[in-house]
Amino acid sequence: MAVTAPNTPSAQAKQIANEEEKTVLETVYSATTHRMLRVSVNGFMESVNVVLGVMEELDVDVLREGDESMS
Numbered sequence: 001m002a003v004t005a006p007n008t009p010s011a012q013a014k015q016i017a018n019e020e021e022k023t024v025l026e027t028v029y030s031a032t033t034h035r036m037l038r039v040s041v042n043g044f045m046e047s048v049n050v051v052l053g054v055m056e057e058l059d060v061d062v063l064r065e066g067d068e069s070m071s
Helices: 009-013 034-058 060-070
Strands: 002-004 024-026
Antiparallel strands (some): 002 024
16 A cells, blocks of 8 residues: 555656655555455445545534535
């Protein structure tokens, strides 16, 4: 699993990506059966869903945008 910079011309021009530009999570799976692969991917996606939900709940910027749209 690795976090990488987006594949854009400006990102490609920079050989070393800034830590803040790393926005793509790339995962590589290897399994001996389709079932093992399916279970692994489903578990990973559930974990990503939990992380994104917590980030949305705790992100101050998201809360501010929500407050502005209500007024």
